Amino acid sequence: MARKRSDTLRKRHRTLIARGHPPCAICHQPIDYTIPYPDPDSFVVDHKTPFAHGGKDTLDNKQPAHNRCNRVKSDRLEQPELRQHYTNRTW
Numbered sequence: 212m213a214r215k216r217s218d219t220l221r222k223r224h225r226t227l228i229a230r231g232h233p234p235c236a237i238c239h240q241p242i243d244y245t246i247p248y249p250d251p252d253s254f255v256v257d258h259k260t261p262f263a264h265g266g267k268d269t270l271d272n273k274q275p276a277h278n279r280c281n282r283v284k285s286d287r288l289e290q291p292e293l294r295q296h297y298t299n300r301t302w
């Protein structure tokens with residue numbers, strides 16, 4: 212039940228963020244909102260503070276981003292365990 216409500220909220224936020232076609236909040240380049248996901252240049256909703264870092268599923272914690280920009284950011288912020296795993300390795 213809660214999950215269903217949350218998905219609806221997410222869709223509403225996505226629509227609100229896409230309205231006015233703002234540029235990417237990460238690289239500041241325009242986003243082509245006609246490109247379908249999961250194209251690297253497609254529009255995605257980025258969380259300013261990721262869930263893993265205590266970010267909330269609220270509109271103020273969301274911003275528009277390119278799929279590729281969001282992915283680069285995720286690699287840096289959202290997978291500390293994975294990174295640690297790799298950096299612990301002796302090359």
Ligand SMILES: [Zn+2]
Binds near residue numbers: 236238239277280
């Ligand atoms: Zn971007």
